[in-house]
Amino acid sequence: MPALRVDDLTKSYGQTLALDDLSFEVRKGEVFGFLGPNGAGKSTTINVLLDFIRPTAGRVEVLGRDAQAHSRDIRSRTGVLPEGYRTYDRLTARQHLEFAIESKAADDDSEALLERVGLADAIDKKAGGYSKGMSQRLMLAMALVGEPDLLILDEPSTGLDPNGAREMREIVREENARGATVFFSSHSMEQVEAVCDRVGILRNGEMVAVDSVEGLRNSISGGTTLRVTVDRIDNEAVQAVRSLSDVSTVTVGSEQPPTITAQVEGSKTAVLTALEDHGVDVRDFSTDEASLEDVFQSYTTGTEVHAR
Amino acid sequence: MSTDIGSGTGSDATTIEVGADAAAGGSSSSSINPASVRAVAKKDFRDSIRSWMFWGLSVFFFTLLVATTGAISYFGDDIAAQGQTTEALVAMVNGITRLVIPLIALILGWKAIAGERESGSIKILLSLPHSRKDVLLGKLIGRAAVLSVSLIVGFVLAALVVVALLGSFDIVDYGGLLVMSIIYGLAYTSIAVAVSSLTRSTTIAGAGMFGIFVLFYILWDTMLVAFMTLMNSGYLPEGETSAQVALFFNSLDPGVAYQNVLSLATSMPEMDQQTVQILENTFGSVPFYLQDWFAFVILLAWIVVPIAIALFRFDRVDL
Numbered sequence: 001m002p003a004l005r006v007d008d009l010t011k012s013y014g015q016t017l018a019l020d021d022l023s024f025e026v027r028k029g030e031v032f033g034f035l036g037p038n039g040a041g042k043s044t045t046i047n048v049l050l051d052f053i054r055p056t057a058g059r060v061e062v063l064g065r066d067a068q069a070h071s072r073d074i075r076s077r078t079g080v081l082p083e084g085y086r087t088y089d090r091l092t093a094r095q096h097l098e099f100a101i102e103s104k105a106a107d108d109d110s111e112a113l114l115e116r117v118g119l120a121d122a123i124d125k126k127a128g129g130y131s132k133g134m135s136q137r138l139m140l141a142m143a144l145v146g147e148p149d150l151l152i153l154d155e156p157s158t159g160l161d162p163n164g165a166r167e168m169r170e171i172v173r174e175e176n177a178r179g180a181t182v183f184f185s186s187h188s189m190e191q192v193e194a195v196c197d198r199v200g201i202l203r204n205g206e207m208v209a210v211d212s213v214e215g216l217r218n219s220i221s222g223g224t225t226l227r228v229t230v231d232r233i234d235n236e237a238v239q240a241v242r243s244l245s246d247v248s249t250v251t252v253g254s255e256q257p258p259t260i261t262a263q264v265e266g267s268k269t270a271v272l273t274a275l276e277d278h279g280v281d282v283r284d285f286s287t288d289e290a291s292l293e294d295v296f297q298s299y300t301t302g303t304e305v306h307a308r
Numbered sequence: 309m310s311t312d313i314g315s316g317t318g319s320d321a322t323t324i325e326v327g328a329d330a331a332a333g334g335s336s337s338s339s340i341n342p343a344s345v346r347a348v349a350k351k352d353f354r355d356s357i358r359s360w361m362f363w364g365l366s367v368f369f370f371t372l373l374v375a376t377t378g379a380i381s382y383f384g385d386d387i388a389a390q391g392q393t394t395e396a397l398v399a400m401v402n403g404i405t406r407l408v409i410p411l412i413a414l415i416l417g418w419k420a421i422a423g424e425r426e427s428g429s430i431k432i433l434l435s436l437p438h439s440r441k442d443v444l445l446g447k448l449i450g451r452a453a454v455l456s457v458s459l460i461v462g463f464v465l466a467a468l469v470v471v472a473l474l475g476s477f478d479i480v481d482y483g484g485l486l487v488m489s490i491i492y493g494l495a496y497t498s499i500a501v502a503v504s505s506l507t508r509s510t511t512i513a514g515a516g517m518f519g520i521f522v523l524f525y526i527l528w529d530t531m532l533v534a535f536m537t538l539m540n541s542g543y544l545p546e547g548e549t550s551a552q553v554a555l556f557f558n559s560l561d562p563g564v565a566y567q568n569v570l571s572l573a574t575s576m577p578e579m580d581q582q583t584v585q586i587l588e589n590t591f592g593s594v595p596f597y598l599q600d601w602f603a604f605v606i607l608l609a610w611i612v613v614p615i616a617i618a619l620f621r622f623d624r625v626d627l
Contacts, residue, residue: 047626047627050434050435051434052431052434052626052627053626053627054624054626071439072339072341072437072438072439073437075434075435075436075437075438076437078435080431080435082428082431082432082435084428084431085428085429085431085432086427086428086429087429087432088351088355088429088432090354090355090356091351091354091355095351095354096432099347099350099351099436100436102347102350103344103347103436103437103438104436104437105343139432142432142435143435
């Protein structure tokens with residue numbers, strides 16, 4: 001049984017189609033990164049999972065139960081960090097936690113949870129004075145109440161500094177190790193690639209790719225980019241490089257200093273050797289691997305992206 | 309039950325079908341869980357009790373009672389002579405609370421749901437295992453508790469002064485006014501929370517509250533006057549039925565019901581003999597809707613009906 005199953009989910013607002021026949025599954029026990037640019041439909045999908053909004057068509061199952069008919073059961077086993085929420089200004093962090101603990105009939109310790117998210121020093125301060133990052137930590141603590149089977153985190157890094165984002169990912173790893181499935185939405189690949197087992201990329205309400213991080217990395221062509229700075233451009237040398245079996249494209253930059261850029265699948269030394277065999281002096285070279293950010297860009301903008 | 313969600317063709321038709329489906333199922337997600345209601349009510353009460361509003365209200369009710377008592381003890385020698393001081397206090401205070409409690413309840417309930425939807429804090433409530441019905445009922449109880457507790461604090465503190473100032477203190481009359489005021493406040497809180505649940509804009513909710521205010525403070529009486537005028541000038545058939553309709557309509561006003569119901573809980577006379585005589589001459593007997601037990605039913609209906617409509621509807625909307 002998958003932790004989450006979305007079947008042909010469509011949601012339209014009048015003429016606007018927010019989700020278009022969206023289907024995907026999240027396996028039990030995995031960390032799933034739900035990626036897409038702002039406005040792609042990530043929050044709409046999550047709102048359907050939580051029964052905040054009703055689908056126009058399609059079916060959603062969370063933890064094996066229908067998301068609409070059994071929403072209360074689902075939410076009692078799920079921890080949620082929603083997007084676009086606002087904390088209760090007049091309640092303290094402790095009172096927020098107490099409310100979540102009472103609501104879930106759990107027996108967690110508010111202080112321990114707030115300590116875990118790094119908010120222990122503001123425990124009795126009213127949330128009205130919190131920064132965005134502090135609110136985000138508070139909501140994460142509330143999501144952890146009751147050791148949920150599923151964590152749904154909508155843009156959890158919003159408002160967090162790099163250090164806070166790393167702590168948040170650390171908590172995601174810990175929760176996953178405990179056995180929780182994590183569904184994690186983000187508009188930035190950087191936030192998810194370090195923790196996610198699999199990634200789904202959403203664009204204009206449609207899933208354009210679902211794969212492991214490794215699979216996505218391999219899915220774009222070119223492998224490694226080799227950039228060689230040479231003393232001069234020699235056409236024969238360039239032809240020789242082009243004819244190598246491991247090299248796909250070669251471009252020549254004629255500005256000073258002249259550079260030759262090649263997409264290489266296999267051995268990079270073969271390229272350097274070919275150049276030197278033709279009397280070209282190699283001054284410097286650098287390599288770049290395709291980053292996941294590039295993969296994400298290529299899927300979400302539709303433009304062809306080469307490795308840097 | 310839910311498997312046919314995707315089977316609709318038109319998007320509009322499907323949305324309706326889905327809504328009806330979710331409700332008709334009587335499923336766990338649209339049920340009412342008392343523990344959830346309590347948790348939401350407690351949170352809502354805590355969220356508002358710290359505000360100046362609660363203490364302001366308590367002080368207001370205290371002052372109202374003490375000032376009225378002071379006026380009676382200073383000017384009301386005749387009342388005191390007849391030993392009807394608590395009764396007079398109840399009548400005078402009731403005249404003011406009838407107008408003030410609705411305003412307070414509408415202001416307290418205005419943002420109950422719309423405010424949380426507008427700001428997004430409702431996502432915190434509904435990320436936890438509460439149904440939407442739990443949230444509505446919890447809000448109603450939480451907001452009503454703010455008004456009720458401030459009424460109780462004001463009344464209890466004022467009682468000390470009232471006992472000292474008034475020659476005779478009738479605790480049943482005094483308590484009766486308090487209890488009926490709480491019920492009256494609950495009715496208007498129910499109206500306010502229901503209206504607040506219809507929209508996610510606090511501006512529209514505010515306009516709704518103003519509409520309710522105008523309806524019960526101005527329109528209701530105006531309609532009655534218009535009806536009478538039309539009847540008297542012959543545009544409507546003058547007679548028993550028309551009079552019955554007018555009186556019945558009048559008795560539906562929650563403020564009228566609040567005033568009438570006091571005779572049930574206090575020693576205030578239900579109706580003077582003259583009125584009873586006129587009514588008996590006209591209708592043969594006093595119509596049921598002019599009796600104080602019916603006024604109580606009306607008040608209860610003003611609690612139940614608005615929140616029931618909201619419970620039904622709020623389950624069907626996108627947040």
